[in-house]
Amino acid sequence: MSVTIKEVARRAGVSISTVSRVMAGEARVRPENRRKVESIVKEMDYSPNSTAQSLVSHAANAIGLLLTEAEAERANHPFGMELIRGAVTRANRSGFDLFIGSGSGERAGQQVMSRLVRGKRVDGAIVLAGRHKEAVIDWMRTNGAPFVLIGRSEQEGVPSVDIDNEAAGYEAAYHLIRLGHKRIGFVGLATERDAVECRFRGYKRALRDNGLSWRSGWILEEELLRDGGDRAMAYLTSLLQRPTALVAADDMTALSVIRALHNLELRVPADMAVVGFDNTPLAELSVPPLSSIDTGAYHLGYWAADRLLRMLRQKKNGAEGPERLVVPHKLVVRESSMPVRGPISPA
Amino acid sequence: MSVTIKEVARRAGVSISTVSRVMAGEARVRPENRRKVESIVKEMDYSPNSTAQSLVSHAANAIGLLLTEAEAERANHPFGMELIRGAVTRANRSGFDLFIGSGSGERAGQQVMSRLVRGKRVDGAIVLAGRHKEAVIDWMRTNGAPFVLIGRSEQEGVPSVDIDNEAAGYEAAYHLIRLGHKRIGFVGLATERDAVECRFRGYKRALRDNGLSWRSGWILEEELLRDGGDRAMAYLTSLLQRPTALVAADDMTALSVIRALHNLELRVPADMAVVGFDNTPLAELSVPPLSSIDTGAYHLGYWAADRLLRMLRQKKNGAEGPERLVVPHKLVVRESSMPVRGPISPA
DNA sequence: CTGAAAGCGCTTACAG
């Protein structure tokens, strides 16, 4: 076995209490003893057993991050990875470690969380839930574990961190409107994805506010793009009154769309302007480079962890400060929605 | 506080030993008592404190996954996320939890690992090291913590899981050779990335084996592509004897290349065929869809965890079975390297 | 400033 506090105490000729105090950086230790202990600690390469520390201090010094299956499997991976990086960075900064829980299946996620939270392995958790009525949210609430949601909740009193997806959707559409587009569609609608639904609402509001209308034919569900989207785009572009610009639910969707348009020999942005969401690394590698709303995944992870840590420090489960923390997003304009010479509408 | 074993024992009218035995699923418990305990456990919603369990059983039932900074920050994110999913899935299957450690900076990674391993928070770790001489490898060895490396090691006796990057590089190049290409370049060379160096070696061997040669002008370092690669590709394609096909170090590099070629008004694959590595979700969304070697990130994560768990079960630190486990890769051919009508060399 | 002691919530021989 490895070195224990007992061994260090013996070698340093002090009690384990003193060693503990030195490790904790407490002031009330005679300098002489402190030096002695420190040198032995170094010599023996002692490192306190954090399990024992957790047991006695009732603090795990760890937080969990639960990715619900839908989120984890979505091809949207760059987003998830950035989010993890943000969360782990913030957690480490406070000496906390980060557990990843990823449920394959509704129940598995909860089981893992259950083990983590109820087994006191973590002091709290960040939950990335795609849907505001995700069952795990209720579970966390009734289990009384401090947690922060990334996303929206329809319930009150749930501390959450999110971007304002509706405003982002509005901004994407408004950007196209200012470019002169009059017929703007929305592709990749997925009613089971909260963020997307909000973006869609923002899109509609922007059109309405600017006296524009949309047709149901301009709205494409996510399922229609599953096969690559060639058929869906062929349909969309064959409409008599076809849109000249599209807001896509996320970058992956936008890239599918661009590829499908390319297969149809339509040019982006000349024949169709496109804007995506998330500003993943792919956006700038796309041909043409894709305009996208940067949702700052790293920041979401970072601030969710920050907020959770704050709650833990105050031993509060509920939200302090605003229930909902909104992380700013920003539109990054690239070629896919650049103004084009000549008239916009080719239809 | 939450329910403890003591409380359950009291309510069930048995000793804590009995409760512990029931929870552990031991046979030697009178059915009557078992039922009684089980019902109380359910009623009180008791869940053992895993911290206490770990302390007494000397097993954390958790493993760590260390992403060195270079790996975590590489835009190569889809890869990392898949890898995490694989590892967490396998770990959970055995009732283990997964810690993520991500060092920003050489030292930070080691600090986090140190806390995790030496603090007995994890029983072992998976290390994703981009370079075989990553300092953390030595650290893990001297600290005696069981670990599995994802990648290569120049040292002996380090259990590792990896794909055969050299064979993969060979395969990518050979695929192009069979298509009739005689002048094949390699872009994105990064000597500090082990995997890439191996792919490069495989590429060279394939050319050599088939009586082809390469010129230094056909080999582009990663740095040259940092600005998007337009300049580098302009140079490459302006060569008198310019390559007709390129092996790219990874998908992100390949996408940069494709975009740069597009800007130069060169067609892929007609003017230049391209093959990438990793087969990230982007590959099929590219225009044209990108041929890529699927490196199975999910499998790498899964098998690394599997192997580590096996080592833990046997309480061995060294490799059992082959030191190096090779996960198969496979070439996925898409349009970027499809045969083209007519003569291949336009130079 | 320091040490002996109690205790965190469990598991596991050991003796019945």
Place this chain on the structure above:
DNA sequence: CTGAAAGCGCTTACAG
């Protein structure tokens, strides 16, 4: 089959 007891490696009043 079952319980009392020791012990895992720490922290933290408490009394000096």
